[in-house]
Structures are given as structure tokens and as C-alpha cells.
Amino acid sequence: EVQLVDSGGGLVQPGGSLRLSCAASGFTFSTNWMTWVRQTPGKGLEFVANINQDGSDKNYEDSVKGRFTISRDNAKNSLYLQMNSLGVEDTAVYYCARDHITGCFVDWGQGTLVTVSP
């Protein structure tokens, strides 16, 4: 059974940093693109960043470029999202997701809440 477990969320002040983690099991992690998606009541579901199988190709949504860094450790079956210079607009539930071969998202973590507030 595929399992993705998101962690690392919490309350942080504007300008602060957080590192999210996603522990994967039940599939061959190193053969899949992986993605971070976030969800807010106002903007809905939003692609944040994705990374290819060996970490050599990364893509970011424009508003997080230069502030967020996606990475992975295939030896640990783990995905990460380093988030710096956080703003209130980054408040959201963050999900890691396993990419389907077509490009949609076939499996999702349970989500971790990031709250950016003074």
C-alpha cells in the first residue's frame, strides 16, 4: 500500500523558515516524480514545486521561486520542501503527492498545516 506521510508544519512568524518532510513507502520512490501542492480556502489547490527522479530537474510556482527549495533523498525515501522568507500568503495545508506517469497526482499525503502569522 502506498503511503505518504507529511510532517514539519507549524506556526512561524513572517520572514521565518520551515522544512517540510514527506516519508514515502509502498512503492519504488526513486522512480517517481514527486510534487508539493498547497491548499488554502481562498486560492484553492495550487502547485508549489516538483522534482524528478534523481533530483536533477526541479520546477517552482512563480510566487515561491527563490524562497522555496524542493529536494529528495532516495536512500531515505523522503521528499523535502525548505521554505524561507515565509509570508502570510504562504499559510496553507501542504501536501506531498506522487506523480502519475501522465502528470496528474495519483497518491497524496495527509497534509501538514503551515501558518504564517505575527
Added chain:
Amino acid sequence: EIVMTQSPATLSVSPGERATLSCRASQSISSNLAWYQQKPGQAPRLLIYGASTRNTGIPARFSGSGSGTEFTLTISSLQSEDFAVYYCQQYNNWRTFGQGTKVEIK
């Protein structure tokens, strides 16, 4: 950016009835469209990809159709567990989601 527009925002349906949800893309996305179901407090669940292919384990009452810019998700006979929010998502050019359609009990 490709904008995905879903309608209606809310759909009130009685159990056993058919539900038809629409999704429109701001430009052609071929058949690169997925549908997800989300229940309160849960992550989205992939229902349909390639506009019309059901994901593993998804009941046959869920069907998708369309190509280009106009897409439809049909739930043939609503069960109690189907009341949820449904999102479409394009993956033809990056990844963007619609704002969702809430299917509620009439």
C-alpha cells in the same frame, strides 16, 4: 497560465440521482485532465485521468468525458459517500486546478 473554471460552484442532488459537473479550460489541453474528490479533513483522491480513464478502484458510476476545453464528470447514481468537493486539474501545461464543485445532499 491555463485557468480552469468549474461549474456550478454547488450542486444539490438527492441520493440515487445523477450529478453532472463541468470544467472548462481557458485554452486547449487535449485530454490532459484529471478529476479529484475531496472530503472534509482529507487529501484529494484521484478519480479520473486522461479525461476519461478511471483510476484503480474507482467505481464505474464515475465517468469522465470531453477534450480540448470542455470536460464533464458524471456520477450516475449518487451514493452517500459521494457527497464531497470535486476538482478538475489540467496537466497539459504545468499544473492548475479548478476552484471546485461541492456536491451536497438535496
